[in-house]
Amino acid sequence: MTDATPRRRATIEDVAARAGVSRAAVSKVLRDAYGVSDAMRERVTAAMAELNYRPSIAARGMRGRTYTIGIELPDLANHFFDRIVRGAMGALAGTPYQLIIAPAETGTRRGFRALEALVDRQVDGLIAVSPRVDEDALDRIAASVPLVMFGRLDTSNQYDVVAGDDLGGARLALEHLFGLGHTRIAHLTLPDEDPNAPFPHSGRLREYLAGMAAAGLEPEVWHSDDGTDFAYRATREAIAAGTQATALFAAHDELAIGAMRAIAEADVEMAVVGYDDVPLASHPAFGLTSIDQPGERMGARAVELLLERFAGRTTAVREVFDVELKARASTRPSAG
Amino acid sequence: MTDATPRRRATIEDVAARAGVSRAAVSKVLRDAYGVSDAMRERVTAAMAELNYRPSIAARGMRGRTYTIGIELPDLANHFFDRIVRGAMGALAGTPYQLIIAPAETGTRRGFRALEALVDRQVDGLIAVSPRVDEDALDRIAASVPLVMFGRLDTSNQYDVVAGDDLGGARLALEHLFGLGHTRIAHLTLPDEDPNAPFPHSGRLREYLAGMAAAGLEPEVWHSDDGTDFAYRATREAIAAGTQATALFAAHDELAIGAMRAIAEADVEMAVVGYDDVPLASHPAFGLTSIDQPGERMGARAVELLLERFAGRTTAVREVFDVELKARASTRPSAG
DNA sequence: CTGAAAGCGCTAACAA
């Protein structure tokens, strides 16, 4: 018992033995709990270091906290989500929490399995980025773990929400194109997007339809699966089908980038506006006009909301972030 | 005991009570273990469904498996890693394993904390993408969990390796530029990259230096932190400092893309070759010549190696994937 | 084929 432990990881028991104290004492030091003398703290800390002790998260999970925050992401290839993660990690620095990402599977109920996996792993807090999950499932999840939903347009009293102003953003995009004289403006969005659903893209679509209608213009909606490649194909097909659109408002930048590929290849003139303002949008090779959503700040805020919940807040919070149009070459007459 | 459970999650005990069997029986059904009658399986399955039962991963972790595979990633913004994750998820489909991603923190020993966090969470298998971690730490980790290292140039008998042919890839890049008549070729790589270290970028740097030397040419190495933005700045500075380079071999595509931004802004002529062939490289806005590494296949293979370990393999495996040059506009004389 | 029971490493009362 007192000689070097073999291969296996040191446990709290080993540390206690090494330091000549009880397990409870070690646990208290670990958790910074009240009632430990400096002398004991020192001995325990030393023993932990010598044994290279690391607490088992599974064992901790059995009793409560796992010091883990999970984030479900729909698409790793979308740089906007990278902005969110970066912000979240920044806000987590200095706390004992670890961030883990569960990538959403594709298909219907996209993100549902990832969310479940995270709940099964007893994360202390959960951030979900627009999963295609029904309200009931969300409420059920929120009942067992603090949840922050990204981009929901509606309000819940079960979970917190961090969102951008999707309606305002869509309006900015549309007005920008109107100001440039465009009247035949297409909108590229995801499949089966319902303008009345509470998702970000639904809001953008809704506002697009409303704005076109208000201007007495005919809407033209293209659909594609998520991702640059699918957007490329959808746009290629729209062009092949003889679209008369002179401008395109894409539901997010990755879609816009895919669309630009088809536009470049077909060598047609079409102004493009994206959404999110991913870093690439400002690259001179693209010069993509986009609606800037402050992803880093939104990610950081999501983490803060979780930390507040840990600290005891029980009322739901909804935070909406302003967005901003960044005009670039993709919507300047000469740029095509 | 027999009426509806309140708010709390159903446990194996609840299922057993509901089905009128023992906990052990439920556990066996859960794990598909030997020795359960069809009748019992059916009753148990029904009870699980009725109670919406999901096993606690933490409790399972206490006794062994967590059905979780962890992957440490250095940079979410790099699309090559997305290729890897996509491949890994594909290989995991249909297995009971869940993939979780731990993003590496920045700074020295980048990725170390993420790796530790994953080990603390008792993942069943670990995939690490070029963390800046010393051999000892890796061996220690590999002693407690099956580990697949991405991109290591050296061989280990503690862990498996999946890598691309970095030396061959660098040679392809260099010869391509030589063939175009370039003699002043710069190489953009990460800071403190040691040509003799066992990392992918080290190998690319080493081969670059060797190739230039063999051709009797003067090497010119630029350094930047990882990421498009840093590459942009480094390139801008190199240009401002009056580099005579007519071509640039960037250690990966994200760096190349950042460099192209500086090149475009400064309006100079410089051929660019990247590495990885991320989807964006073939976008007409870039037309970036790149070395294609089959990221999806590599990610899938990494998962397979882990599954083989779970199945009992104990000898270390090292797999090297061929790479291929994709010539595009960025290295055609007219493209700059 | 089924059940009883030990125990994984930790936290949190409660006692001393």
Next chain:
DNA sequence: TTGTTAGCGCTTTCAG
């Protein structure tokens, strides 16, 4: 201030 102890939910012998 420190120690004792009862579980948390699951897997896994070992009996029946």
